[in-house]
Amino acid sequence: MFNIFVNLLRDVGVNPEIAKYIFEMILFILLIIIALILKLLADKILISILEKTAKNKKNKWFNNLIKSKFFKRLTHIIPLIFLYSMSPFFQLIRYIIRTGLNYYIILIIVMAIMAFLTSVNLFYNTLEISKKRPIKGLIQIIKIIIYCITAIIIAAHLLGKSPLAILGGIGAFTAILMYNISRCYCWLCIRHSNSF
Numbered sequence: 001m002f003n004i005f006v007n008l009l010r011d012v013g014v015n016p017e018i019a020k021y022i023f024e025m026i027l028f029i030l031l032i033i034i035a036l037i038l039k040l041l042a043d044k045i046l047i048s049i050l051e052k053t054a055k056n057k058k059n060k061w062f063n064n065l066i067k068s069k070f071f072k073r074l075t076h077i078i079p080l081i082f083l084y085s086m087s088p089f090f091q092l093i094r095y096i097i098r099t100g101l102n103y104y105i106i107l108i109i110v111m112a113i114m115a116f117l118t119s120v121n122l123f124y125n126t127l128e129i130s131k132k133r134p135i136k137g138l139i140q141i142i143k144i145i146i147y148c149i150t151a152i153i154i155a156a157h158l159l160g161k162s163p164l165a166i167l168g169g170i171g172a173f174t175a176i177l178m179y180n181i182s183r184c185y186c187w188l189c190i191r192h193s194n195s196f
Helices: 002-012 016-057 060-067 070-074 077-089 094-124 136-159 163-194
Strands: none
Touching (some): 016 060, 016 070, 060 070, 060 094, 070 094, 077 094
16 A cells, blocks of 8 residues: 555655655644544543442442543553554654654653642541641642753653753752842842932
8 A cells, every 4th residue: 555655656756765754744734633532532442431430339448530530541541552553554653653652651650649639638538637628729839840851861762862961950050040130139138228
């Protein structure tokens, strides 16, 4: 099929190399559509089964996982596995696809962790101690830390540098920023004191 498509485009006057790229892009779009259908089916079938199971079990922890959409976020793994298994069929854009899928894996993991933390907070709120000692603020801090770590890892991969080098750069930038802010604050204080 690949050779037939390339030959058809070549007969029209398209460069064979460009024809290969066009074929792979069309194939990739078709696979994305199939992956989306798989995701919709997973949401319809698996999530409905889990929701029915949760109603029958009446387990608070399990119900909280469903409410926080933990399982719904995990269903992203199904189209991911499908697309990853199809990547060997590509020659020219294989690296781009696999790199994109690697970022998608990171995103799914982060989304699942966020949903799990939300379910922890929901479960904790059902306990008596939650009225005296809420943990919503702590959960939010943990989420921000995870988002920051994820952003650093992705940025380091995109720039081809170590995450520690990125952290060092952020640290140096923060130090310079704090120094300039403190100098501006001192200057404003001096001006304010001289005006009296």
